Amino acid sequence: MAIDVKITDNNDFPINDDGTVPMVEGVEELAQAVRIRLGIPLGGWQIDPEVGLDRDSLMTRPFDEELATDAIRNCVLQDERIDSLNAASFEFDPKTRQMTYSIELTAKSQNFSVTDTLGV
Numbered sequence: 001m002a003i004d005v006k007i008t009d010n011n012d013f014p015i016n017d018d019g020t021v022p023m024v025e026g027v028e029e030l031a032q033a034v035r036i037r038l039g040i041p042l043g044g045w046q047i048d049p050e051v052g053l054d055r056d057s058l059m060t061r062p063f064d065e066e067l068a069t070d071a072i073r074n075c076v077l078q079d080e081r082i083d084s085l086n087a088a089s090f091e092f093d094p095k096t097r098q099m100t101y102s103i104e105l106t107a108k109s110q111n112f113s114v115t116d117t118l119g120v
Contacts, residue, residue, distance in 0.1 A: 002033075027107075053118075072101065
């Protein structure tokens with residue numbers, strides 16, 4: 001697996017007291033890569049407009065959990081290191097118009113979870 005700069009919950013790069021930047025690797029790096037990919041709207045990255053999450057599938061009325069799960073599956077499987085999306089759950093906050101997702105993934109026979117919030 002890869003190694004990358006750690007990104008905080010508010011999408012910033014932390015700096016250690018000694019001036020170094022913390023890194024993430026292994027499952028933590030892969031989970032961070034998934035959160036980043038799911039935060040990109042489909043077509044929102046000019047370098048590769050095929051990368052990202054089809055957010056239209058998350059905004060159906062009434063909410064279609066199967067359609068949303070398929071959109072998340074399509075997005076996370078863009079990363080060739082991900083083998084499968086095993087489960088997904090969603091929770092909406094209508095006041096803030098945000099959706100919290102929790103997904104369970106498998107990569108190289110290792111299971112891990114990712115939970116994050118998207119503004120819809």
